[in-house]
Amino acid sequence: MTCEPWSRRRQAIVLIDGNNFYASCEAVLDPAVLGRPLVVLSNNDGCIVSRSAEARALGIRMGQPYFQVRRELERQGVVVRSSNYALYADMSQRLMATLEPWVEALEIYSIDEAFGQLSRPADQRSLHDWGRQLRHHVLCQLGLPVAVGIGSSKVLAKLANRLAKTTASATGVFDLGSMDDPDPHLAAVAIEDVWGMGRQLSRWCRLRGVADAKALRDMPSGELRRRCGVVGLRLQQELRGMACLPLETLPAAKRETCVSRSFSQPITSQSELREAVATYLSRAAEKLRRQQQRAGAITVFVRSNPFNGTSFYSNSATVSLPLASNDTAVLLQAALPLVAVLFSPHKPLHKAGVLMQQLQGEETLQHNLLLPLPLEQQHRRTALMATIDQLNRHYGSGTVQWAAAGLQTPWRMRRSRLSGAATTRLDAIPVVRA
């Protein structure tokens, strides 16, 4: 394991993330909801996945099924929105572009989070003021509130970010790296809230009396290694101020790509399942082309409803392609026969998905002499796919689709409370009247 000793580093790692990101994006689009409790629902309007500060204050829980609290939300006047991923992805791009000039290197970690690297001033002065200016800038540019955590490793930056949100005096910025004695702050973070400690590992720690970040940092390494492997060991080193997790400024090529959805109502016929799988597969093929990758194998999986008490059914099947491809027609031909294998007439299905596996870069094709089509035809197929992708990007997803994906699709996702596309479609731009 290669870790850099903290003492030799002047580098600071910063973690910037959007507060209640989806809920905040909705408020940017519709300022009338600012200050009101608002929640955003998952796909199919299933669960609550984001809450405004006001909704949180009402005690609404993350991940709560919507149908259980719907009445209560109505009673309390909570604004409810379906997920609008086009909006969040666009706001995310704007956020990352805004952050870029503020750091020496930026790693986009998730839709609402980025790690940054910057040099600490020679006198080890706090970066608190820098953080406050950054917050102010983002708020002015995008209307999004962010929190800024600073430390000497990613794990410490994450921890500081949490402290930035939970410490009343922090006002959204926390610099662990410039403190004389950070221990009381580490001790204030529960073990469950340490990045990398999930339910299982936290429970194991608790049983050993390790209840907070400081205790985890100071527990015997050997014991941690035996239970948590190198992952646990790295985590501990990071807590000790040794940067083990490098900043990944270039996104790594994906190893697999998945498209899956729950159905808005159970699927009971093979033809419907076929249409659903074809739909997801077309989306996955689009993703592959955008990522400039081809799949060498496809797995299709199905499952019944795990919640309704009937016997749970889950199954999957995999097919290998003789030659890796991202041509929708080729992938459909290979994968659709799996539907007959997975479908069972007496098992209503709740969810299905496709996994694109054994991904490889597009450039490898040129070196392959076993092309299924003459080179010229191959080029025409590529051009066709590119045209379809362009049409769907420009006129909206699903403008051009394969017949196998079907037109009558009662199982399709429910999104009853969707906000508009003000940042990505010209015809949806809000109009300001004087």
Add this chain to the structure above:
DNA sequence: TCTGGGGTCCTAGGACCC
């Protein structure tokens, strides 16, 4: 009636080889 979706990394164990 109604309970999300999309990833990564690591490890253990089996198959296979010399």
Add this chain to the structure above:
DNA sequence: TCTGGGGTCCTAGGACCC
């Protein structure tokens, strides 16, 4: 009854993340 040792590759499953 005794039944090697070491390596690679692959896969399934667990655990975690947002």
